[in-house]
Amino acid sequence: MTNMDIYSMYKTMGIDEKVFNYCQEVEKKLTERFQTIDQIAEYNQAKVLHAMQKNQLSEAHLFPSTGYGYNDIGRDTLEKIYADIFHTEDALVRSQITCGTHALHIALAGNLRPGDEILSPVGKPYDTLDEIIGIRPSTGSLAEYGITYRQVDLLPDGSFDWEGIRNAIHEKTRLVEIQRSKGYATRPTLSVEQIGELIAFIKGIRPDIICMVDNCYGEFVEMIEPTDVGADMAVGSLIKNPGGGLAPIGGYIVGTKECVERSAYRLTAPGLGKELGASLGVTASFVQGLFLAPTVTASALKGAILAANIYENLGYHAIPNATEERYDIIQAIEFGDPELLVAFCEGIQAAAPVDSYVTPTPWAMPGYDSDVIMAAGAFVSGASIELSADGPMKPPYAVYFQGGLTYPHAKFGIMKSLQRIVEKGIKIW
Numbered sequence: 001m002t003n004m005d006i007y008s009m010y011k012t013m014g015i016d017e018k019v020f021n022y023c024q025e026v027e028k029k030l031t032e033r034f035q036t037i038d039q040i041a042e043y044n045q046a047k048v049l050h051a052m053q054k055n056q057l058s059e060a061h062l063f064p065s066t067g068y069g070y071n072d073i074g075r076d077t078l079e080k081i082y083a084d085i086f087h088t089e090d091a092l093v094r095s096q097i098t099c100g101t102h103a104l105h106i107a108l109a110g111n112l113r114p115g116d117e118i119l120s121p122v123g124k125p126y127d128t129l130d131e132i133i134g135i136r137p138s139t140g141s142l143a144e145y146g147i148t149y150r151q152v153d154l155l156p157d158g159s160f161d162w163e164g165i166r167n168a169i170h171e172k173t174r175l176v177e178i179q180r181s182k183g184y185a186t187r188p189t190l191s192v193e194q195i196g197e198l199i200a201f202i203k204g205i206r207p208d209i210i211c212m213v214d215n216c217y218g219e220f221v222e223m224i225e226p227t228d229v230g231a232d233m234a235v236g237s238l239i240k241n242p243g244g245g246l247a248p249i250g251g252y253i254v255g256t257k258e259c260v261e262r263s264a265y266r267l268t269a270p271g272l273g274k275e276l277g278a279s280l281g282v283t284a285s286f287v288q289g290l291f292l293a294p295t296v297t298a299s300a301l302k303g304a305i306l307a308a309n310i311y312e313n314l315g316y317h318a319i320p321n322a323t324e325e326r327y328d329i330i331q332a333i334e335f336g337d338p339e340l341l342v343a344f345c346e347g348i349q350a351a352a353p354v355d356s357y358v359t360p361t362p363w364a365m366p367g368y369d370s371d372v373i374m375a376a377g378a379f380v381s382g383a384s385i386e387l388s389a390d391g392p393m394k395p396p397y398a399v400y401f402q403g404g405l406t407y408p409h410a411k412f413g414i415m416k417s418l419q420r421i422v423e424k425g426i427k428i429w
């Protein structure tokens with residue numbers, strides 16, 4: 001099998017030989033890094049499998065429950081599997097959790113009481129938390145329930161402001177919110193090790209403070225998770241990494257028995273908690289997606305690294321850069337040019353398995369102060385573990401690129417983005 005054998009298929013799909021050869025050259029230099037990622041995936045695959053075997057996952061667990069969902073053994077087994085993978089006492093993994101934002105709200109609202117204060121020691125949290133916390137006034141925000149918020153920014157070099165954090169902790173501080181991924185901010189993503197140091201510092205001041213980690217986009221990128229380094233709770237979305245591309249909806253909260261129970265009481269109702277919540281047939285997709293999640297995450301990670309290397313080589317600013325350690329699956333590339341940003345997204349869309357014939361166009365989106373272009377042709381609507389890209393139409397014209405259920409597909413998407421740029425006559429080489 002030669003490169004040209006592979007190229008024959010890509011040629012049919014509109015990739016020039018020059019684009020293909022260029023990507024092959026860049027990819028060749030990444031062999032060692034990709035090997036490390038495969039090893040992490042191998043470890044995490046075994047971790048997931050072990051949890052499934054230990055809990056005797058059975059065919060009967062894959063069947064749906066309806067109505068109240070009392071005694072749904074499949075749902076309960078899935079939650080035990082999550083708890084084992086994250087090394088926590090308990091877990092809440094539900095289709096009734098709409099998305100990551102909802103999971104974060106349940107965890108916060110369930111565990112905080114009037115008079116409590118939230119501290120974010122890593123700067124401003126993800127945008128959708130603004131209205132939950134009440135950073136931007138909103139109906140039903142935690143602020144309306146008398147829960148206050150304080151924030152300590154990271155220092156200019158991206159490190160923790162230890163002194164500032166110490167000073168921000170007082171008797172009202174009840175919960176510390178630590179966001180692992182940078183999301184769409186410019187700060188660096190935190191490693192699990194860094195999160196561990198931060199938690200140890202906070203627990204050293206006040207051991208009773210709940211340390212909660214927004215784990216979105218970080219699951220299975222490393223061999224350990226935040227709950228392995230002292231987090232009382234980790235929270236995330238199933239249409240990102242842990243759903244493995246198969247979960248059609250859902251979110252999770254893993255953590256101590258008390259934290260999970262309080263969250264469950266908030267999700268359903270006080271007194272009901274985890275006992276209710278029919279699975280309606282999604283358990284099979286949840287467990288199968290979880291089974292695939294380590295290799296799917298590895299594929300997305302390799303795609304991100306390939307994109308960083310290809311575009312950095314061409315002179316664009318990649319964040320994280322071509323050689324940096326990775327702690328989440330998000331890749332940003334600053335194009336500094338609206339035409340390039342649009343062409344990149346058009347290429348990603350053209351590479352999609354669903355809606356490949358659609359042309360993405362910049363559009364006004366709620367919550368954004370400029371038009372935004374979004375490329376996604378996903379099996380699960382809005383799933384960002386699937387190959388997708390988006391960017392606000394304003395300087396520095398950065399595209400945020402993430403996902404890829406398989407590495408070959410992520411690679412094809414990157415080739416297609418470059419192809420589109422070349423076709424539009426933009427001088428790039």
Ligand SMILES: *Cc1c(COP(=O)(O)O)cnc(C)c1O
Pocket residue numbers: 099100101102126128179180181182183214216217237
């Ligand atoms: C995606 C994300 C969220 C919110 O998840 P949704 O499923 O989009 O609601 C929260 N925090 C971070 C860091 C994220 O990446």
